[in-house]
Amino acid sequence: MRQIKPFSDTRLDNMCSYCGESPDTRDHVPSRILLEEPYPENLPVVPCCDKCNQGFSLDEEYIACLLECVLCGTTDIEKLQRKKIKRILQNKEPLRQKILQSKVEIEGQVAFNIEADRMQNVLIKLAKGHAKYENSEPVFEEPMSIGFKPLLTMTQNEIDTFLAGTEITKTPEVGSRAMQNFLIDSNNNTYSHWTIVQPEIYSYSVSITPSRLSVKIILWNYLAAEVIW
Incomplete structure (x- = not known):
């Protein structure tokens, strides 16, 4: 993966990305168990406490x-x-x-049949990690919604909407990766984009507007998920 160095407030790294407690270690997002070996270089990592690191x-x-x-x-x-x-x-x-x-x-x-509570627990964890990594600022509130479904059960219109970039109408955290890495169209509008962690296996997109934060994830070209705050 392409490495982008953030220049945001370093105090934002003095807390666990998932619970806000003091961090003891760093956590890969996504977790390596969701990826295939050999792993990509420069996998995203975020500050994390031991309890959260083991708890998921x-x-x-x-x-x-x-x-x-x-x-x-x-x-x-x-x-x-x-x-x-x-x-x-x-x-x-x-x-x-x-x-x-x-x-x-x-x-x-x-x-x-899936244990939905366990799936939601993992998706919230992944979404919090991606939001922290891209926007520097952690998210501790409970999400407004968590959705997931197989891509093969979605209509083409649903897939197109899911994959489309979202216009960024709120400035990301100053110095964050999101501040340095977005798409601009011919009218100077800025849009979110997809980050491919491992082709055909894991991709994610983080978008920020004044009213919401959205993290979309595609797992193994099979499962589409979105967590919204």
Whole structure:
């Protein structure tokens, strides 16, 4: 990934990006379990406390394993593609059983019932991390909305709207990456853009207006998600 150095107020880094407590470490956003090896260079990192760093790991592991099973249409370890996920499920049979028990058939198609609260927990964490990384200023409030759905269930109009850049009508935090990195059209209007962390695997977009902050995410070219404050 292209590295952009922020010049924002360094005091904004003296707190955990997720809870506001004193940071003990740094956290990758997105978490590496959601990416494929070899990992991209210059992965985004944000300040984080140990409690938050450890607190999201099981939910992230569940989501990563579930996505792999969904994409492969099975919980059979030998038929999965990602080596990391195969190792996890080989070592954690209860997790594999949990995902297996959520498997259903709908009109002849394999599907999985998702634990929505765990998905939302991971999406909020990712969105907070991306917002902090791009705009320097952390977000601690509960989001107004959290939405996610498979791209293949969306209409073309829904996909086009989701992928379209949002006009930036509020100045980002001075010195932040967002202040240095946006799109400008021929009329000098500024727009948000998509950051590709790993092609075909993970992309995100952060947009800021006076009335809302939106973080959009695409996981494994399968799941589209948006968190709005």
